[in-house]
Amino acid sequence: MKRRWRRRKKAELPDRIANMVVVFLAVLNLFPFYWMITSSFKTSAGIFKMPPDWFPTTFYFQNYVDLFTGQPIVRWAVNSIIVALGTTILVIICSTMAAYAISMLQFPGKKIVFGVVIFSLMIPKEIFIVPLFEIVQTFRWSDNYLGMILPNVATCFGVFLMKGFFDSVPESLREAAKLDGANEFVIFYRIILPVVKPGIGALFILNFVQVWNNYLWQMLIARSKEMMTLQVGIASLMMDINPNFAYKMAGAVIAALPMLIMFIFFQKYFTKGITVGSVKG
Amino acid sequence: MRRKRSRKKHYYASKPLTGWMFLMPQLLFFAVFTIYPVFEGLRISLFHTTYTSEIFVGFQNYVELFQDSLFITAVKNTLFLTVVVVPATLLLGLFISIAVFDKSHKYISTIRSLYYLPVIVSNTVMAMVWNFLLNPASGLINYLIGSAGGQTVNLLGSRKYVLWIIAFVTIIASVGQNIIMYVAAMIGIPGDLFDAAKVDGASKRSWSFHIVIPLVKPTTLYLAVINTISILKLFVIIQLLTDGGPNNASVTMMYYLYQNAFVYDKTNIAAAIGVLMLSLSIFLVLPQFKALSNPED
Numbered sequence: 001m002k003r004r005w006r007r008r009k010k011a012e013l014p015d016r017i018a019n020m021v022v023v024f025l026a027v028l029n030l031f032p033f034y035w036m037i038t039s040s041f042k043t044s045a046g047i048f049k050m051p052p053d054w055f056p057t058t059f060y061f062q063n064y065v066d067l068f069t070g071q072p073i074v075r076w077a078v079n080s081i082i083v084a085l086g087t088t089i090l091v092i093i094c095s096t097m098a099a100y101a102i103s104m105l106q107f108p109g110k111k112i113v114f115g116v117v118i119f120s121l122m123i124p125k126e127i128f129i130v131p132l133f134e135i136v137q138t139f140r141w142s143d144n145y146l147g148m149i150l151p152n153v154a155t156c157f158g159v160f161l162m163k164g165f166f167d168s169v170p171e172s173l174r175e176a177a178k179l180d181g182a183n184e185f186v187i188f189y190r191i192i193l194p195v196v197k198p199g200i201g202a203l204f205i206l207n208f209v210q211v212w213n214n215y216l217w218q219m220l221i222a223r224s225k226e227m228m229t230l231q232v233g234i235a236s237l238m239m240d241i242n243p244n245f246a247y248k249m250a251g252a253v254i255a256a257l258p259m260l261i262m263f264i265f266f267q268k269y270f271t272k273g274i275t276v277g278s279v280k281g
Numbered sequence: 282m283r284r285k286r287s288r289k290k291h292y293y294a295s296k297p298l299t300g301w302m303f304l305m306p307q308l309l310f311f312a313v314f315t316i317y318p319v320f321e322g323l324r325i326s327l328f329h330t331t332y333t334s335e336i337f338v339g340f341q342n343y344v345e346l347f348q349d350s351l352f353i354t355a356v357k358n359t360l361f362l363t364v365v366v367v368p369a370t371l372l373l374g375l376f377i378s379i380a381v382f383d384k385s386h387k388y389i390s391t392i393r394s395l396y397y398l399p400v401i402v403s404n405t406v407m408a409m410v411w412n413f414l415l416n417p418a419s420g421l422i423n424y425l426i427g428s429a430g431g432q433t434v435n436l437l438g439s440r441k442y443v444l445w446i447i448a449f450v451t452i453i454a455s456v457g458q459n460i461i462m463y464v465a466a467m468i469g470i471p472g473d474l475f476d477a478a479k480v481d482g483a484s485k486r487s488w489s490f491h492i493v494i495p496l497v498k499p500t501t502l503y504l505a506v507i508n509t510i511s512i513l514k515l516f517v518i519i520q521l522l523t524d525g526g527p528n529n530a531s532v533t534m535m536y537y538l539y540q541n542a543f544v545y546d547k548t549n550i551a552a553a554i555g556v557l558m559l560s561l562s563i564f565l566v567l568p569q570f571k572a573l574s575n576p577e578d
Contacts, residue, residue: 107299260398260401
């Protein structure tokens with residue numbers, strides 16, 4: 001097994017200085033979030049106060065009240081959930097099946113298929129917005145969940161991630177089931193899939209967050225205010241002429257919160273998924 | 282890091298059709314939403330479309346683009362951001378990862394999470410917060426510059442600084458990803474590789490340069506590519522911070538593509554930019570493609 005190697009009990013001086021810098025930067029990195037949260041509890045006049053209140057003196061909740069009464073925030077959040085969940089479930093179905101085939105089955109053209117997967121892995125979808133938008137209009141999916149979900153299902157990331165997990169499943173598992181006469185789909189669904197559950201978990205979380213945080217495509221598809229996702233809706237507040245930053249920061253807090261909570265609960269899956277699904281040794 | 286096992290598989294009697302059957306759903310989506318758009322994009326870029334007609338114009342749109350000074354600016358801006366952001370995020374990620382990777386698990390995971398926070402809350406939120414911090418009327422940055430005795434400027438409204446600001450926010454928003462990858466790669470280095478250095482009593486700086494950095498080179502190459510690609514597709518940070526301004530000083534290729542398609546109503550030009558960006562991405566991804574296809578290099 002790989003073992004963590006520690007040089008000495010006590011770190012050397014340059015290393016200690018480096019770590020102090022790292023910690024300092026990490027704290028500095030937190031500051032914008034601190035500022036976003038405290039500012040969201042200020043009045044529109046309080047925002048302009050200079051020198052600013054470094055620590056909150058009063059908690060003014062009106063910005064949040066205004067947001068929830070003036071904007072369809074709940075609807076936006078529901079839209080985000082529908083789009084992120086819908087996309088992710090379809091991605092999981094398609095990519096586990098495809099990855100299973102590439103990893104565990106033998107068929108002609110397999111090498112080419114995997115080559116295409118790898119190749120398109122890093123090509124950004126954003127550069128296809130013109131033809132993709134044309135497709136969406138042809139199918140009349142504009143301002144519609146289908147338009148937000150379906151084009152995003154065509155991702156090869158999931159195939160690549162899951163292939164890594166299927167590769168570590170022992171061949172004997174499939175052989176035994178095959179000898180028992182189980183059919184191909186039963187083998188996949190009943191026997192192999194349970195083994196790669198951690199992979200599915202990682203894919204679920206990574207894909208969910210990615211779709212949730214997607215901006216450009218959802219913005220193009222959502223025509224009406226009611227169809228916006230949370231990110232798009234909150235960003236639209238930012239582009240308002242309204243100079244009340246306290247109100248806008250309240251929006252930013254609401255946009256940041258769901259994924260933050262998710263990250264806190266599923267941290268392990270994040271780091272695991274990101275590292276497994278990205279680079280080879 | 283994982284090493285691909287080079288074992289011989291038996292592929293216990295699966296019919297060729299079975300494999301393709303399992304591929305079908307993925308293939309269907311891929312064909313409609315990736316393969317078709319590539320060719321359709323190429324086709325659109327060779328036409329001139331009006332409300333009533335569609336005329337084949339050959340490479341006219343491309344010629345027009347290269348004569349368009351705004352497009353040249355967009356290319357330059359994209360290049361500038363790549364040249365500034367990619368090395369900066371790599372070096373910063375490398376520095377932070379080397380500093381922390383040989384410490385306790387708890388420390389590593391705390392540091393990693395703190396730097397990953399901006400990635401998690403999304404570029405949209407990051408852009409909003411930094412827009413607030415940088416705005417000339419109530420922004421904290423200007424207050425700090427002012428109270429330090431400096432000349433207050435509207436950083437987002439200055440042609441001189443705007444790209445640097447975008448680069449800065451992008452670096453903060455993306456370094457977390459690099460740290461996760463680097464730390465994982467470094468933890469995966471077998472301990473006995475350090476033993477010689479240990480015996481020699483070499484300093485951490487010395488073995489970092491001689492052992493760690495060379496060994497994480499595949500990670501560095503991979504990150505260089507994905508960071509470049511994410512600069513290429515950078516959108517929301519620009520839209521919410523500057524909207525391409527002031528005076529188009531922060532328009533990138535992606536932003537110009539978007540503007541042509543959805544603001545100026547020049548779909549054909551936008552498609553041509555898309556084709557150019559696709560060629561650029563293929564060019565960037567090609568070396569990585571080779572590395573990923575032969576894991577035993």
